[in-house]
Amino acid sequence: MEKADGLLIDTCLLAGRIMMESGSEVYRVEDTMNRIAVNANEPNSNSYVTATGIFMGLKSSHYTQIENVGERMINLEKVEAVNQLSREFAEKKVALTTLYKELKRIDKDTPEFPMMVQLFSAAFLSAFLMLLFGGSWMNFIPTFLIGGIGFLVKSSVKRNFELRFFDTFLTSFVIGTLAFFFTKTSLAVSFDFMCIGAVMPLVPGVAITTSLRDILAGHLVSGLVRGTEAIIVATSIALGIACVLFIFGGLLP
Amino acid sequence: MTFILQFSLSFLSSAAFGIIANIPRRALWTSGFTGAIGWIIYFYLRQSFNSIALSNFAAAFIIGCLSIFFSKKQKMPMIIFYIPSLVPLVPGGPSYEAVRAFVLGDSNVGSEKLMFVVTTAISIVGGLLMTSLVEQIINKRIRARKN
Numbered sequence: 001m002e003k004a005d006g007l008l009i010d011t012c013l014l015a016g017r018i019m020m021e022s023g024s025e026v027y028r029v030e031d032t033m034n035r036i037a038v039n040a041n042e043p044n045s046n047s048y049v050t051a052t053g054i055f056m057g058l059k060s061s062h063y064t065q066i067e068n069v070g071e072r073m074i075n076l077e078k079v080e081a082v083n084q085l086s087r088e089f090a091e092k093k094v095a096l097t098t099l100y101k102e103l104k105r106i107d108k109d110t111p112e113f114p115m116m117v118q119l120f121s122a123a124f125l126s127a128f129l130m131l132l133f134g135g136s137w138m139n140f141i142p143t144f145l146i147g148g149i150g151f152l153v154k155s156s157v158k159r160n161f162e163l164r165f166f167d168t169f170l171t172s173f174v175i176g177t178l179a180f181f182f183t184k185t186s187l188a189v190s191f192d193f194m195c196i197g198a199v200m201p202l203v204p205g206v207a208i209t210t211s212l213r214d215i216l217a218g219h220l221v222s223g224l225v226r227g228t229e230a231i232i233v234a235t236s237i238a239l240g241i242a243c244v245l246f247i248f249g250g251l252l253p
Numbered sequence: 254m255t256f257i258l259q260f261s262l263s264f265l266s267s268a269a270f271g272i273i274a275n276i277p278r279r280a281l282w283t284s285g286f287t288g289a290i291g292w293i294i295y296f297y298l299r300q301s302f303n304s305i306a307l308s309n310f311a312a313a314f315i316i317g318c319l320s321i322f323f324s325k326k327q328k329m330p331m332i333i334f335y336i337p338s339l340v341p342l343v344p345g346g347p348s349y350e351a352v353r354a355f356v357l358g359d360s361n362v363g364s365e366k367l368m369f370v371v372t373t374a375i376s377i378v379g380g381l382l383m384t385s386l387v388e389q390i391i392n393k394r395i396r397a398r399k400n
Contacts, residue, residue, distance in 0.1 A: 023274075024332060076276040076333045083330050113272050121269035125340075128266040132259070132292070133346050192353070196346045201273060205343030206336050212378040238352040245356050 005061045008040050011100045013067040015082050016047070016054045018107050020069045022078040025210055026051070026219040032086050036099070039090045051214075051225035072229065074206055081106045115155075122201045123148035130197025135190055139197075142179075142188040146198040150175045154202065165236045168202055172240025175199060180248045195241055202237055204230040256293070263292035263341050271337040280333050283323045288338035291316040295342060305369060306376045312342055313380025321388055335381065344373040 012033040019029045029049045033056060037045035044059035051072060057064035085102055088094050094102070112118075126147025127140050135143070150171050157167040175198045182188040207230035215223030267288025268281050276284060295312035302308065320334035351366035 023336075024330070028330060028332070074274045074336070076274050076330075076336065078275075080277050080280075080329050080333060084328075087328075110275075112275050118273055121272040125266050125269035125273070128262045128269065129341065129345075132262050132266065132341055192349070196349045199349065200340070200343075200345050201270070203343060203345045203348075205340060205345065206274070208343075208374055209336075209339060209378060209381070212374065213381065216378065216382060234348065238348070241349065242352060242356040245353060249357060 009056055009065045012036050012056050013054055013065055014103045017067045017069055018078055019082050023074040024079045026214050026222045027217055036086055040096055051222040078106055078110050119148055119151055122151035125201055126197040129200045130193050135193030139188045139194050142182040143194045143197045146175055146178045150198050151201055165232055168233055169236040169240045172199055172237040173243055176241045176244030199237055204233040259296055260289050260293055264289035266341055267337045270340040276333050280329055284334045284337045287316055287319040287334050291338050292341045305372050309373050309376035310380040313377040314383050317381045317384025344370045
């Protein structure tokens with residue numbers, strides 16, 4: 001009996017951690033965890049979910065377990081996979097042990113789009129948004145290049161160094177410098193529109209929206225954590241561009 | 254012509270962000286479509302009423318409704334659809350302009366832009382919250398009819 005309880009709590013916590021790290025909202029995480037518990041014949045469970053740590057206890061046993069939430073990023077495929085699994089568990093298609101194994105597998109290797117595809121979509125995203133916000137077609141190819149290079153810089157810095165927030169600063173500095181270079185050599189016409197477009201794949205818009213939603217849903221701790229993180233990311237992007245403006249601002253046309 | 258251009262650009266940007274955020278493949282088309290509809294509503298309301306709050310609110314509301322519809326239809330969490338769709342609406346441009354103004358020492362323009370950013374963010378979240386209200390009302394109706 002004790003052993004089964006341990007596995008149940010572990011499964012719920014793992015599901016919660018995967019969802020939280022992939023950018024899900026707090027209420028969905030709590031809902032999924034409690035639902036797994038209910039479907040494993042444990043109707044009295046309590047979970048306390050924040051953006052940095054998850055706590056879970058069963059009323060029938062005496063111990064509570066804690067899980068640390070490491071890095072918060074966006075990977076919606078994982079949210080979907082956990083959701084799908086918990087639905088299958090509710091329909092009694094999978095057993096608790098398989099659920100736990102499957103969750104472990106999701107945590108480690110969820111299929112991602114190939115790096116090249118991601119790179120091109122970041123580049124296209126920059127260029128399309130630049131046009132949507134009113135930039136001219138003259139900037140299309142430069143923005144495409146800058147957006148792609150920015151994404152490349154960000155992912156390689158993130159992969160090789162343990163520096164939170166510094167990667168966004170460095171990326172936006174590179175973006176600003178390249179945009180300045182393109183404007184100065186008259187290959188493109190508007191510095192501002194290029195910067196806005198190329199910075200968009202980095203902007204923590206998602207984090208700001210989820211943070212406000214969490215706060216308005218009453219999950220104040222998680223909302224503030226995510227909000228603070230988003231503000232720091234936004235500030236580091238701004239600092240990168242600001243450095244470029246400080247250095248070359250006088251030379252801009 | 255403007256309509257086609259705006260529609261396809263916002264469609265492609267939402268889908269492209271969907272790839273970066275790694276959404277499931279079968280949701281790419283629908284989230285691109287949701288984003289395009291949201292942006293079109295924002296674009297035309299902005300042109301005819303010139304109100305940031307109204308246009309963002311309405312666009313976010315429609316995006317939320319479409320996300321609920323598609324999430325029921327494709328059996329996926331709603332978050333998968335509204336996150337990529339909100340990308341064109343997120344106030345990245347004004348926040349950049351605010352920073353630029355502050356750095357170059359024009360704090361009047363800077364605070365004006367900052368206010369713009371705050372208004373936009375709050376209206377988007379308000380629109381999304383309004384959808385969950387609608388969802389709850391519909392769910393209550395359905396439950397009442399079943400009983």
